[in-house]
Amino acid sequence: MKIALAQLNYIIGDFENNSKHISAHINLAKREGADLVIFSELALTGYPPRDFLEFDDFIDRTHAQIEQIARKCRNIACILGAPSRNPSYKGKKLFNSAYFLADGEIKQIIHKTLLPNYDIFDEYRYFEANSTFNVIEYKGLRLALTICEDLWDLDDDTLYRVSPMEKLMEQQPDLMINIAASPFDYNQFKNRRTILERNVEKFGLPVVYVNHVGAQTELLFDGGSMVMDSQGTLRHQMAYFTEEVFTFETEEFQVEKEKARFEVEENPIGLIHDALVMGIRNYFEKLGFKKAILGLSGGIDSAVTLVLAVKALGTKNVMSVLLPSQYSTGHSVSDSEQLVKNLRSPHKVVGIKDIYKSFEQTLEPYFEGRPFDVTEENIQARTRAVILMAFSNKFGYILLNTSNKSEAAVGYGTLYGDMCGGLSVLGDVYKTQVYELARYINRKEVVIPESIITKAPSAELRPDQKDQDSLPEYDVLDEILYQYIEKRKGPAEIINMGFDKAIVEKTLKLVNINEWKRHQTPPILRVSKKAFGMGRRMPIVAKYLA
Numbered sequence: 001m002k003i004a005l006a007q008l009n010y011i012i013g014d015f016e017n018n019s020k021h022i023s024a025h026i027n028l029a030k031r032e033g034a035d036l037v038i039f040s041e042l043a044l045t046g047y048p049p050r051d052f053l054e055f056d057d058f059i060d061r062t063h064a065q066i067e068q069i070a071r072k073c074r075n076i077a078c079i080l081g082a083p084s085r086n087p088s089y090k091g092k093k094l095f096n097s098a099y100f101l102a103d104g105e106i107k108q109i110i111h112k113t114l115l116p117n118y119d120i121f122d123e124y125r126y127f128e129a130n131s132t133f134n135v136i137e138y139k140g141l142r143l144a145l146t147i148c149e150d151l152w153d154l155d156d157d158t159l160y161r162v163s164p165m166e167k168l169m170e171q172q173p174d175l176m177i178n179i180a181a182s183p184f185d186y187n188q189f190k191n192r193r194t195i196l197e198r199n200v201e202k203f204g205l206p207v208v209y210v211n212h213v214g215a216q217t218e219l220l221f222d223g224g225s226m227v228m229d230s231q232g233t234l235r236h237q238m239a240y241f242t243e244e245v246f247t248f249e250t251e252e253f254q255v256e257k258e259k260a261r262f263e264v265e266e267n268p269i270g271l272i273h274d275a276l277v278m279g280i281r282n283y284f285e286k287l288g289f290k291k292a293i294l295g296l297s298g299g300i301d302s303a304v305t306l307v308l309a310v311k312a313l314g315t316k317n318v319m320s321v322l323l324p325s326q327y328s329t330g331h332s333v334s335d336s337e338q339l340v341k342n343l344r345s346p347h348k349v350v351g352i353k354d355i356y357k358s359f360e361q362t363l364e365p366y367f368e369g370r371p372f373d374v375t376e377e378n379i380q381a382r383t384r385a386v387i388l389m390a391f392s393n394k395f396g397y398i399l400l401n402t403s404n405k406s407e408a409a410v411g412y413g414t415l416y417g418d419m420c421g422g423l424s425v426l427g428d429v430y431k432t433q434v435y436e437l438a439r440y441i442n443r444k445e446v447v448i449p450e451s452i453i454t455k456a457p458s459a460e461l462r463p464d465q466k467d468q469d470s471l472p473e474y475d476v477l478d479e480i481l482y483q484y485i486e487k488r489k490g491p492a493e494i495i496n497m498g499f500d501k502a503i504v505e506k507t508l509k510l511v512n513i514n515e516w517k518r519h520q521t522p523p524i525l526r527v528s529k530k531a532f533g534m535g536r537r538m539p540i541v542a543k544y545l546a
Contacts, residue, residue, distance in 0.1 A: 001139045004029035004037040004247040007225045007238050009214030011286050012046030013058070019044065019065045022080065023072050025245060030076045032247050035139055040179050040212045041081040041112075041148050042096065044069075047181035047212055048219070053083060053094060053126045070101040077102035077138055079145065081179050083127075084109050091128035098145055098179055100136050108136055112147035113164045120183065120219060120526070120535040133167035141250065144173035144205070148180040151199050151207075165203055175250065176200075176207040184222035184275050185529045186268040192224065193234070200232045206253045213243055215282035218523045218533055220275045229253045240271060241278045269436045272527045273308070276425060279525040280312035283423050284398065293397035295388055295418070296320035296340070296347065298332025299457060303339055303448045304437050305402040305425045310343050319397060320347040323384040325356060331451060338449045348391075352383045359383070381417030389420070398422040401522050406431040406474060408521065408532055409481050410507065411514030419521055427524030428531040430478040431457070472503050480507050486530045516540045 006025045010018050022039060029037035041047060045062055052058045062082050069080065077100065084097040095111040111130035115123035136143040150164040165176065176199060182192060196207050206229045213223035226237040227248055235252065238244045284290065292309050296302045302320075309318045322336050333349070340347040359379050367375075392399050401421030403413050405428050413419045426434060438453050457474075471477055480499055483489045484507075489497075494504050515538050524533050 001141055001250045002034045004034035004245055005210050005225050006037055006039050007213050007223045007244050009243050010043055010046040012049055012216055013052055015061050015065050022069055026072055026078055034247055036077045038079045038210045040210050041181040043080055044082040066099055070106050071104050073101040074104050086128050094127050096127045098147055110145045113162055114149040116149050135168055135171045135173045141175055142173045143175050143177055144168040145177045151178050152195055169203060176205050178209045180211045182211050184220040186272055186527055189224050196228050197232045200228055204230055206230045215279040218526050220279050220526060241274045269440045273437055273440055275527050276308050276525055277312045280309055284313060289398050291317045291397050292400050293319045293388060293391055294400040294402055295384055296322050296336045298335045300434055300438055300452055301404050301426055302402040303452050304434055305400055307441050307447055308425060309400055310345055315345050318345055321388060322349045323352050325380050326353045335449050335452050342447050350387055355383050356380055378414045378417060381414035385417045385420045400425055403427060404431050404434050405429055406478055408518060410510035411517055415517050415520060421522045424522045424524040428527050431474040432478045480504055484508055486528060
């Protein structure tokens with residue numbers, strides 16, 4: 001049998017365009033002589049549709065489009081992910097399903113069994129778990145079709161009582177097919193391959209895996225769809241962050257072959273770079289925006305954000321605004337000007353010294369006798385935000401937030417100041433990773449001036465200010481944060497790893513008392529296993545570790 005894998009980018013709820021995109025690739029696969037074309041999990045609706053699934057009209061329109069697509073499936077079959085109604089009066093109203101379309105009609109519907117309910121996943125909110133198991137018989141092959149986590153049940157500590165593949169093996173399938181909506185994080189590409197290898201080893205069957213690609217607000221889908229033979233040899237892996245179609249013959253599984261060597265980028269920092277570029281581009285494209293604006297400070301965070309935005313949107317579509325104050329160093333301005341010159345990107349210089357002075361004079365009668373403190377620092381940050389938002393409103397720019405994950409974690413930012421924006425580009429990238437990104441950007445030529453990379457980080461809101469005046473060194477801070485946020489280790493565990501007790505306790509206290517700030521930040525492009533936002537649900541008012 002000749003099978004085509006369609007790794008595509010969808011827009012949530014855009015039935016007309018998603019359907020056209022799917023139909024076009026059915027026709028493409030047909031022209032290439034494919035017998036079967038496979039699309040990803042919930043492809044027709046986009047993933048995750050979230051509470052759109054609670055609208056009857058949304059499900060009605062889904063089903064209407066499936067029937068139209070089915071009519072195009074003549075002389076070719078199709079596997080397509082979409083929700084389906086649960087005809088039973090028991091349980092949830094919907095299944096997360098895969099439709100098998102052939103001969104112009106819906107031939108079979110396979111439902112997802114193992115519904116994820118962790119981190120960014122919330123499928124138990126909407127879907128009923130499957131309890132019936134049947135292979136698909138087509139062109140002389142018996143296909144064991146599963147949906148994403150249905151192949152992720154092999155861990156020793158699993159709580160699942162039903163193994164979909166073990167049930168399907170009772171019907172002696174010839175091939176495993178897994179359609180997925182597996183979001184990117186910088187370790188996930190390794191995890192997926194390991195999971196598929198373990199399934200092949202256990203069941204002795206080749207496997208075809210088809211994943212989403214593209215960004216859905218903060219969730220980034222990297223693709224990386226693949227084909228693996230019954231010996232666990234990776235026969236082909238599709239590109240990351242790119243739409244692609246790959247066609248192969250199942251008979252190829254019978255031919256011995258050495259493990260393939262792929263040119264696919266698997267450097268974690270390179271993957272993060274490509275993920276963020278795709279995330280910016282798709283956010284703007286799918287919302288109908290074209291131009292971005294950001295405050296360019298002369299620091300590394302705004303520099304990296306600018307480069308990523310220019311790669312995503314084009315040189316002329318990103319406006320940088322330099323906002324020097326009386327505390328800004330001369331090299332902050334000159335470094336920024338060199339960067340925009342290197343990128344041939346537009347910029348404006350709007351000094352805030354006089355505006356800040358007017359605030360100071362206005363408030364002086366009320367603040368009389370009180371020393372300079374964070375109040376005056378925040379006024380500067382909020383002044384910059386007002387100017388950036390004025391440009392945004394007047395010219396139709398979307399403001400990009402440039403704060404990194406280290407700053408967001410410990411509250412090192414001003415709410416309604418440098419924390420504002422329509423999209424947070426680096427909010428899931430630790431400061432040490434930002435430096436790695438800068439080096440990656442400069443790997444072939446100097447784009448970001450070296451002086452930006454090597455200077456001591458500073459908010460420049462008071463004389464001679466440095467980040468390390470109030471924070472630990474970033475290599476120490478980031479490791480503590482990683483252990484607490486991603487690894488969910490408590491203070492005692494982290495201290496036992498050799499970190500200073502006072503630094504650990506101070507850091508974790510800062511993380512927890514600044515939760516209220518993070519609830520008011522823009523959506524953050526997710527590149528790690530545990531990002532701030534929808535996947536990390538912490539109470540604002542709590543005493544744990546406070």
